[in-house]
Amino acid sequence: MGALAVAQTPSSPPRPRRPTPPTRDPHSPGYVAATELLDGRVPSPAEDGNFIIGPTHNPAPEMTVQEGVPQGTVTEFTMESKDSKIYPGIAREPGTFGKADPDDPAKMIVTTSHPAPYSRRVTVYVPKQYVPGTEAPFIVGADGPDKMLFTALDNLIAQKRVPVMIAISIANGSGDAQGSQRGLEYDTMSGLYAEFVETEVLPLVEQKFNVKLTKDPDGRATMGGSSGGSCALIMAWYHPEWYHRVLTYSGTYVNQQWPSNPETPHGAWEFHERLIPNSPVKPIRLWMEVGDRDNLNANVMRDNMHDWVVANENMAKVLAAKGYHYQFVFARNAGHTDRTVKQQTLPEALEYVWAGYGKK
Template identity: 60%
Template sequence: MRKSWMTLATALLLCFCLHSPATFAQGPKRAGPPTRSFDAPGAPAFIRLDGKPGMNPAPDADGNFLIGPEYLAAPEQQVVAGIPQGKVQQFTIDSRETKLFNPGIARKVFGVVDPQNPKTLIVETHEIDYSRQITVYIPAQYKPGSEAPFMVVHDGPKGKPDLTLPRILDNLIAQKRVPAMIVIMIANGGGDAQGHERGKEYDTMSGLFAEYIETEVLPRVEKECNVKLTKDPDGRAAMGSSSGGSAALIMAWYRPDLYHRVLTTSGTFVNQQWPFDSQTPDGAWGFHDKIIPESPTKPLRIFLAVGDRDNFNPNVMRDGMHNWVEANHRMAKVLKAKGYHYQYLFCQNSGHGVRNAKAQFLPHALEWVWHGYGDQKNE
């Protein structure tokens, strides 16, 4: 009897697992992005640093570099005794108190490809109010009343601050490898991609988000944190990952009077702009396709990094403009052709966001982006 009961219980449990909503919700396991080889057709020529864990290019070198597949976390992430430590402050901005990006937008479902235009989606959105957290790092070396260089970081924390970047900067500033800069980490407005506030802010090909930061965020930072921020575009940088990376370049490209330095990881230089704009029909894919090649060279310094397993067609669009690796390869080639100061890292054994590689190269990337900033650095 005991054996029969156990057999029945096992069968009932198996039946429940097979028919439970959670099981149905999982569906078939989605295949991950393919690995793209560094020497595949269409890839730029790389200077090989692979097989040397912990090794990054020179901090003043331009060009294309291959790193990985193993990485060593940078020692600059650690708190070092005797190194002055900056402070971190936070405050929030209510969208209802701003002129731009008020109200925000959100969607309930992803959307479908527009049958009249395969380059865009039909998405139903609704208006939202939202709160945006601002996290500000102020170095110990900041002199009250002075105008400081600064860096805007997209996708800032929405809760407790991650102190990794502040700790790295404590060390880099003390070693005089970067200027004593203020860092402004700005949370996005919510959601992701087409039809959400984050997508509207980050993927729109215009200077509107740079204008929002200039008029709505920076004055509040100066007031809330009792600091002054430089107006010199050479003393301003923008940094971001994924769509935050495309946002960093978009800000500097459309407003070079405001920003000259750009740091991107897994930059979304693909066709993700929404709503559709006939002036930039390919979204950020247009940067490497026509915009940069056909425009005068701008005074920008641009860092790029992407993983060999980075995104490839992650949604319903199959327009030939949703391969993150190809997009970043193309960016490197057009930047070189136009004579830009750029450094491009192709990270083996790394996916979207290149987290394992970024743990190694972020201090280096910050130093490279700020290379050449004035003779007065850290004086």
């Protein structure tokens, strides 16, 4: 008897390897003037402006569990796409990628994205000092869970360097970049993701954990890295009545939006190209970081709007020109959303972002 034929699934084409980003000099022509700190130092949370740190990135002491410090509770629950009125779910076929529009290199064409279900985890940190049922400030983070954030908050709250706050760490809806659920959530220049959080996530958090989340935008913060970082600013930009405080690592202030929107054809690149310079100042306080080896041309588009370092440098320029309270950290010896940089800087970043809270 002949051997049975075994059906084989064709293998997906390999994704093109990204070239290693060059190391950028923070004193390059066109970059913002910045204060270079001694190696191992981070800026003061009392100072606005531009700073250069590194090349050594040792963890701050607040990033380690400390004996005798009250530890908050960390609990997860799951949200299903079938229960969402805002995000029913999409996915891009595995092994497929978009193509640059030959008539417009700033536009990505994706033909393999389709409806698809997803599950997401929501991780909620409630500090030991929180009194159940009382109104509390909070921070919403992308791409959760974020254990580093929870440890930092334990120590910073105990030291009274930040308010007693709740942290809500929301996982994305899967995938990455154009045509994915994550890309749709984080890279879309609109208030939709903030509206999803406001109407579908926060009510569940209050219901499940007997907490009361403040409605005061000065007591609400957002944070994230990469596209989660641009999402954090997008939330506050389109809904400043909900959020005033933003913290971003390697923010994707580049042209990553899909589907294309004629009102913001260059995606989050529009922040420093047009939106911030041409808009009245909004009540947003922003801490942001970029690495000297951060992403450069990370996809097939050659639109000159995919350099993460230039994007963040441009953000610092326009924020300064408009008089925003911001702190920009350029990290030497650091890659995209560099873990060692976050371990070094997160306590100071949180303290900067929350400066002035409760002192109206």
